[in-house]
Amino acid sequence: MKMVAEIVRKGGSILGEPCKVCNGIQVKFKERVFCVVHEDVKKILEEPELTLENVSANLKEILLSKIKEISFLLSNEQDIEKQEKYTSLLIQYYELLKELKGQ
Numbered sequence: 001m002k003m004v005a006e007i008v009r010k011g012g013s014i015l016g017e018p019c020k021v022c023n024g025i026q027v028k029f030k031e032r033v034f035c036v037v038h039e040d041v042k043k044i045l046e047e048p049e050l051t052l053e054n055v056s057a058n059l060k061e062i063l064l065s066k067i068k069e070i071s072f073l074l075s076n077e078q079d080i081e082k083q084e085k086y087t088s089l090l091i092q093y094y095e096l097l098k099e100l101k102g103q
């Protein structure tokens with residue numbers, strides 16, 4: 001029951017209808033309905049919120065590591081066609097990164 005209190009404290013609400021699977025208490029949290037008995041409530045509570053801020057922070061990290069990777073590949077590449085591919089990728093990553101930074 002500690003979990004139920006935690007969910008309510010975080011802004012969730014207890015639903016009147018019991019779980020169809022196990023008859024346990026159902027709660028609504030961030031527009032999701034789940035059962036506190038048979039579902040992994042802890043995981044749901046720990047899930048980072050899907051906000052624009054979180055998504056772009058995550059994306060920034062991915063882009064930076066990709067830029068690093070591609071730069072490394074590019075520095076060792078002799079094939080002109082591959083260089084072209086890498087360069088156009090770098091431009092795209094960089095543009096996206098700039099856009100994210102502008103937010």
Ligand SMILES: [Zn+2]
Binds near residue numbers: 019022037
């Ligand atoms: Zn259940």
